Amino acid sequence: MPESQPESYTFRVNAELLEPGQIPVHESAPLAPVKDSTVKDDDFGTPALVNLILEDGMALSLAYGSSVRVQAPPPVSAPADAVRLVPHEEENYAAIVEAAAQAHPDDVRVQEVASRLGRGLNVKSGSNLRDVRDLAHMLYVNLSDAENALQVCNIITGLPFDGNFGRWNWIQSALALAARITHEAGDQETSAAYAQAVRAGDTAETDPLKAKLAAELLQRQLNQPNLYDREIHRASDSGDDRGERDWRVLRLDALLYLRAHGGSQTLSEHELDRRIRNELIAVRGLNQDL
Secondary structure: OOOOOOOOEEEEEEHHHOOOOOEEEEOOEEOOOEEEEEEEEOOOOOEEEEEEEEOOOOEEEEEOOOEEEEEEOOOOOHHHHHOOOOOOOOOOHHHHHHHHHHHOOOOHHHHHHHHHHOOOOOOOOHHHHHHHHHHHHHHHHHOOOHHHHHHHHOOOOOOOOOOOHHHHHHHHHHHHHHHHHHHHOOOHHHHHHHHHHHHHHOOOOOOHHHHHHHHHHHHHHHHOOOOOHHHHHHHHHOOOHHHHHHHHHHHHHHHHHHHHOOOOOOOOHHHHHHHHHHHHHHHHHHHHHO
16 A cells, blocks of 8 residues: 555445445535435336435435445555555465465466465566466456455555556556455455555656646546457357457456446446456356366
8 A cells, every 4th residue: 555545535336325424425526424315216116216315414316226426534454454565574475375276286377376486476576476466366267266366466465556567567456356355255445445555556647747648548548448349259259268268357357457446437336346247257157168
């Protein structure tokens, strides 16, 4: 995590899940905290509206299932518990890798990556960082081993952004994966902390003009992401299962990155959650065919 954190961060939640005390954000302005909420059905008995009463007396009506931005303080426990520091020698990152390898002794790809990492970890090496991320990815995506995958992610999730986007790419990917794993486990505070850390490089540019251009580029990437639709359809139509799987893995990585950013103007968190679930099913199904 960066040493300096904003006083608050925003995340998205479905309107019907808003809870008392949470602070909804309209455009860029935070409103008063939620005091009470009720759900109103339409004439056919289907939930249609969420009626909110805020602590200042304001009444709001929101569409059921709509995505609402909420403001919250940064997780207090994040530096110590959620996004860990680089393991000290006594923690022995090798033990984490070894435990993952022992859990899957017959998986050749896991054994190969674990063997490379067993020779030593250089956090300045992009290839080493990629091996850590790839091992976590295999454990979670291929083997549905979220527990070991999270432990492996945590080998590098505490590394700060140092201006090198080549290395940061793999750390950021591990953070996005860790955010997903903890989200699925119901630990929303820790998931939010990982997601916050994903964005460490977003505002790194200090030159005003370059910063503006970087922000515009980031927004385009969030709103118009490359999800490899053409490549996936081409591989599927030609019966290239391996090629389709590889493209779908790239799509999954892009979706995890978008989800860690809280969605965008074109893809809500709810929609991203749906797509991530579908992509995991597709990739895991293709794994069985290879």
